[in-house]
Amino acid sequence: MHNGAASNAKALDGIRVLDMTHVQAGPSATQILAWLGADVIKVELPGRGDITRGQLRDVPNVDSLYFTMLNCNKRSITLNTKTSDGKDIFTRLLRHCDVLVENFGPGVLDRQGFSWEKIQAINPRMIYASIKGFGPGKYVDFKAYETVAQAMGGSMSTTGSEDGPPTSTGAQIGDSGNGIHTVAAILAAVIQRTHSGRGQRVQVAMQDAVLNLCRVKMRDQQRLAHGPLREYPNKEFSDYVPRSGNASGGGQPGAAVRCKPGGANDYVYVIIQPHVWEPLANMIGRPELVTDPAYATPEARLPHLDEVFAVIEAWTQKFGKFEVLDKLNEIDVPCGPILSTKDLLEDESLAGRMIVDIEHPERGTFKTVGCPLQLSDSPVDYRRSPLLGEHNEEILTEIGYDTGHLDELQSAGVL
Numbered sequence: 001m002h003n004g005a006a007s008n009a010k011a012l013d014g015i016r017v018l019d020m021t022h023v024q025a026g027p028s029a030t031q032i033l034a035w036l037g038a039d040v041i042k043v044e045l046p047g048r049g050d051i052t053r054g055q056l057r058d059v060p061n062v063d064s065l066y067f068t069m070l071n072c073n074k075r076s077i078t079l080n081t082k083t084s085d086g087k088d089i090f091t092r093l094l095r096h097c098d099v100l101v102e103n104f105g106p107g108v109l110d111r112q113g114f115s116w117e118k119i120q121a122i123n124p125r126m127i128y129a130s131i132k133g134f135g136p137g138k139y140v141d142f143k144a145y146e147t148v149a150q151a152m153g154g155s156m157s158t159t160g161s162e163d164g165p166p167t168s169t170g171a172q173i174g175d176s177g178n179g180i181h182t183v184a185a186i187l188a189a190v191i192q193r194t195h196s197g198r199g200q201r202v203q204v205a206m207q208d209a210v211l212n213l214c215r216v217k218m219r220d221q222q223r224l225a226h227g228p229l230r231e232y233p234n235k236e237f238s239d240y241v242p243r244s245g246n247a248s249g250g251g252q253p254g255a256a257v258r259c260k261p262g263g264a265n266d267y268v269y270v271i272i273q274p275h276v277w278e279p280l281a282n283m284i285g286r287p288e289l290v291t292d293p294a295y296a297t298p299e300a301r302l303p304h305l306d307e308v309f310a311v312i313e314a315w316t317q318k319f320g321k322f323e324v325l326d327k328l329n330e331i332d333v334p335c336g337p338i339l340s341t342k343d344l345l346e347d348e349s350l351a352g353r354m355i356v357d358i359e360h361p362e363r364g365t366f367k368t369v370g371c372p373l374q375l376s377d378s379p380v381d382y383r384r385s386p387l388l389g390e391h392n393e394e395i396l397t398e399i400g401y402d403t404g405h406l407d408e409l410q411s412a413g414v415l
């Protein structure tokens with residue numbers, strides 16, 4: 001439970017993050033750091049800012065949801081780091097901050113004169129985190145987006161149906177999945193710095209993050225050497241792990257079965273643990289299956305899981321997905337109705353916790369996905385994303401700049 005006495009304190013109080021990130025992978029990481037209490041200073045290109053401010057806009061001339069949902073609790077400064085004054089301000093910011101995070105294309109900061117060696121010389125305590133598409137090797141200089149990482153990290157080849165094309169997931173495992181990995185790496189470096197007194201270079205490749213999330217598929221790739229994967233629904237196997245539709249991927253079989261009234265998301269995903277077979281068979285009105293040799297044990301059911309789930313579906317089709325959820329939970333069967341994005345936005349148990357209302361001066365109230373990390377002594381206070389350059393004066397004052405020249409810097413294109 002939350003400790004009331006410490007309610008204003010945050011886990012990352014005192015940590016300053018120089019946020020040179022854009023699009024999704026980097027901003028998703030720095031938003032979590034901001035929610036955990038870090039002071040995140042987002043550095044943006046003057047005039048335009050993070051390219052997502054203007055992408056997929058739903059309201060004309062207003063920061064897009066793409067931007068507002070990935071940049072909460074941050075401050076924004078505009079700065080052209082290719083100008084000489086811009087480099088000077090950036091150098092002061094490097095001295096001022098603890099962590100630098102960037103996800104530019106390969107070599108961008110080096111081209112601007114800010115190599116790791118240079119950054120270390122400016123601030124030996126700096127933790128410099130980079131997100132790139134790929135780690136060392138032949139792909140290192142290539143740019144990457146979400147689906148490129150999914151394609152090259154093992155996800156697309158293993159997602160989808162056997163007779164369909166490679167498929168990307170709705171979950172953004174290459175971008176936001178990478179962001180979570182990057183947060184873990186940064187926090188580890190912050191802890192190590194408390195002992196070593198030194199910063200360090202942190203690099204997390206999107207391909208590597210996706211591969212880490214495809215661990216069980218790589219498990220199965222090695223199991224293939226010993227024969228077909230019996231728990232997979234596929235009948236034929238080659239020398240790579242096939243796309244296996246909605247098979248559970250774990251040791252317990254599962255499938256998505258249809259419910260009433262038969263719409264696109266009227267399904268419940270049901271998992272059959274061995275010990276729930278008997279109450280499940282009774283609930284669906286097929287008690288004879290408990291002793292039928294073709295159904296009685298997990299081993300017996302394995303070769304004909306299609307029929308097993310067809311029997312279950314004959315029952316689930318009589319009910320709505322939420323009714324099935326309640327009924328199956330009464331007998332402890334792990335299951336999940338397929339929740340649409342609309343269902344999630346309206347879900348009472350997520351409201352205010354994972355679906356959060358944010359006030360924005362230009363777009364009014366919008367909903368965002370909240371912080372999935374719940375810390376009892378570091379509750380998240382949600383604040384809207386900053387307008388472009390909203391904190392220019394405030395931040396420049398903090399790093400000791402004479403803000404009397406702001407107009408000049410602005411007309412020179414530095415800010």
Ligand SMILES: CC(C)(COP(=O)(O)OP(=O)(O)OC[C@H]1O[C@@H](n2cnc3c(N)ncnc32)[C@H](O)[C@@H]1OP(=O)(O)O)[C@@H](O)C(=O)NCCC(=O)NCCS
Nearest residue numbers: 023024025044045079080081082103104105132133143144
């Ligand atoms: C996402 C990505 C493909 C976008 O590519 P892009 O639009 O060409 O942008 P880049 O990051 O390569 O470079 C942006 C340019 O803007 C410039 N720029 C950006 N912010 C700037 C600033 N504040 N001041 C001056 N210049 C700036 C950079 O210097 C660079 O110019 P250069 O190529 O002349 O050096 C690329 O950034 C990338 O591969 N990032 C790493 C992987 C990643 O995070 N991908 C997922 C994003 S969700």
